[in-house]
Amino acid sequence: xxxxxxxxxxMTGEHCVNSVEGALRNIGAxxxxxLGVQTVTVQYDERQLSMNNIKDAIEEQGYKVV
Numbered sequence: 001x002x003x004x005x006x007x008x009x010x011m012t013g014e015h016c017v018n019s020v021e022g023a024l025r026n027i028g029a030x031x032x033x034x035l036g037v038q039t040v041t042v043q044y045d046e047r048q049l050s051m052n053n054i055k056d057a058i059e060e061q062g063y064k065v066v
Contacts, residue, residue, distance in 0.1 A: 004051065
């Protein structure tokens with residue numbers, strides 16, 4: 001398993017947390033949002049997912065990976 005922490009702009013509340021974490025679950029990754037610092041820590045299997053897959057899943061929810 002690999003882990004990465006991504007800076008994500010536009011998250012403001014619990015709905016945002018649920019959207020981002022749910023989108024990551026849907027692609028087979030596990031994410032933890034920290035609203036205080038606007039980051040998402042993601043654990044994923046690099047043999048199954050690329051960083052582009054992860055970024056796309058987050059951005060499809062309306063947030064920007066910066």
